[in-house]
Amino acid sequence: MAALVFFLVSQRAETIDVSYAQSPTSSESREGNKDAGLSDASVPPVDELVARLQAERVVRLPGAVAHWDEARVDQLIGGRDARILVAPPGLDEAERxxxxxxxxxxxxxxxxxxxxxxxxxxxxxxxxxxSTLDERRAEFAVGDVTGLISYLLAHLWKQPVADSAPDFRWREPTAAELAPVEAALRADGRYTADGATLTGVPGEAARQAFDGAEPLVAAFPRQPFGEPVPDYGPALTARFPARPIVVLYGLWVSYHGPNADAFADVAAASTYAQFGSHLSSRAYPQDAVLGVYLDRVIDIRYAGLFDRPLPYQPPDPLRVTLPVLPWVFAGCVAVFVALSARAVRKPRGLARGTGAGARLGALTALAIEVSGLTDGESDVALTVALAKLDSAREAIEEGRKPDVFLAEAHSQLDEVARLLGRTDYRPDVYVGRQLV
Known part of the structure; x- marks a missing residue:
């Protein structure tokens, strides 16, 4: 009952004054116009492409960025005739x-x-x-499409899908690799490696994304395929423990620093789920990808998911109910045992241990109850029993022992029950039942 009362009380309507501001980012798509993300790559004429595809198993055009584990893909292809055409990102409609x-x-x-x-x-x-962040990271940080090719061919050939997990590995950066990055971040908060396309950081968006704190941004080009990637995030976090840190590898953006466990995966999953397919075929600079990522972080923060008070949540009654249940069960068992112990007491022993007056009353009640059922021989036995009961009553009134009369009345009533064929009217049964 106490747990029930707590549950009902906890369901009372509660209110709290919580409101969230409108995110300052645009609600429209950040993909831009149809010409955004195009490159100056060129595609040969159709006849040349056809000739090369007929002659070569893999045709790689200049500027192509995709790579795959050739051994895994070749094993899947086996003796089948398959061709792979690899083109650069950012093609226009005519080239496509x-x-x-x-x-x-x-x-x-x-x-x-x-x-x-x-x-x-x-x-x-x-x-x-x-379908996973690990696959997106391998795609945009390294250009690994091994799992995508394997899945596609297995589906086209109606074969079981092999393990498509990317072979993406981290390694700790060396002191020589980390030193110029740390120095640049301490100097102006930004580091751009050779080959990276980051030219600037949108300062206002960066401050809004991280609650007014200026993030440190390190940008690296797409990493070599098949080699472990230096993981600058944890190393830089150890050197700048209180600062937000954003690291770019190609088109992959990762966040490290305060509250990284809370929203880093959420922001990455949201960003690449919406824009991943667009980014994979276009040649966007890292500035555009970073801007999209920062806008998504701002949207998430203004949604009230992190660093803001949540609306009232009633206490969970399950936390109180579960500890109470064993004690409720034990109490039910104790009550059941107590009731059962009373029910198993012996009627006969109780009848024999009672006083003469109680025995006289019980036998008299039995005689009255069977009086309407007797005839013939049973009438005679009942008459004798009534006489003995009257004698026992007189003996009790005069202070004498009535045991002999009660025993004879008991015997005669037992005979009545035998003649009637009713074992439930035998004195041992009936008297015991009356005295319980």
């Missing part, structure tokens, strides 16, 4: 059309052509997208 026409001329019932534009993998009428 040339690739599509070349593919349609080479592709057939006995040959499968896989096209990779940037890191977007497609074949037949299908296009494959990563």
């Amino acid at each position: 059309k040339r690739i599509s026409e070349a593919k349609s001329q080479v592709d057939g019932d006995e040959r499968e052509v896989v096209t990779i534009v940037g890191t977007t993998v497609s074949g037949g009428i299908l296009e494959v997208s990563p």
Whole structure:
């Protein structure tokens, strides 16, 4: 009952004055116009592409960024006829059309052509997208599309899907690698490695994203495929423990620093779930990707998920109810045992241990109850029993022992029960039941 009362009381309507401001970022798509993210890459004419696809198993065009584990993919292909066309990101509509026409001329019932534009993998009428953050990180930080190719071919050939987990490995940066990064961050809060495309950090968005704190930003180009990637985030966090730190590897953005466990994965999953397929086929600079990421962090913070008071939540009655249940159960068992102990007491022993007056009353009640059922021989036995009971009553009134009369009345009533064929009217049974 106490647990029930606590549960009901905790359900009372409670209110709290909590409001969240409107995020200052634009609610419109950040993808930009249709010409954004185009590169100066060129695609050969259709005839040249067809000739190369017929002659070569893998055709890699200049500027292509995708890589894969050739041993794993070759093992999956086996003796089948498959071609892979790898194109750079940022192609315009005319270049995409040339690739599509070349593919349609080479592709057939006995040959499968896989096209990779940037890191977007497609074949037949299908296009494959990563489903985990690890796969997205391998795609944008290294250009690894091994799992995407394997999944696509297995699906096209109706085979069991092999393990598609990317072979992405971290390593600690060396002192020589870390020193220039740390020095640049201490100097002006930004480091851009050779080959990186970051030219500036949107200061206002960065401060809004991290509650007024200016983040440290380190940008690196897409990392070499097949080699462990230096993990600058933890190393820089150890040197700048109170500062937000953003590290870019190619088009992959990772956050380290205060509250990283709370929202880093949420921000990354949200950003790349919405823009991943667009980023994989376009040639965006790191500035654009960082801006999109910072806007998403601002949206998440203004949504009230982190660093803000949450609306009232009633206490969970389950935390009180569960500890009480064993004690409630033990109390029920104790009551059950107590009631059962009273029920197993012997009627006969109780009847024999009672006084003469109580025995006389019980036998008299039995005689009255069977009087309407007797006839013939049972009438005679009942008459004798009534006489003995009258004698026992007189003996008790005069202070004499009535045991002899009660014993004879008991015997006669037992005979009545035998003649009637009713064992429930035997004195031992009936008298015991009356005296319990």
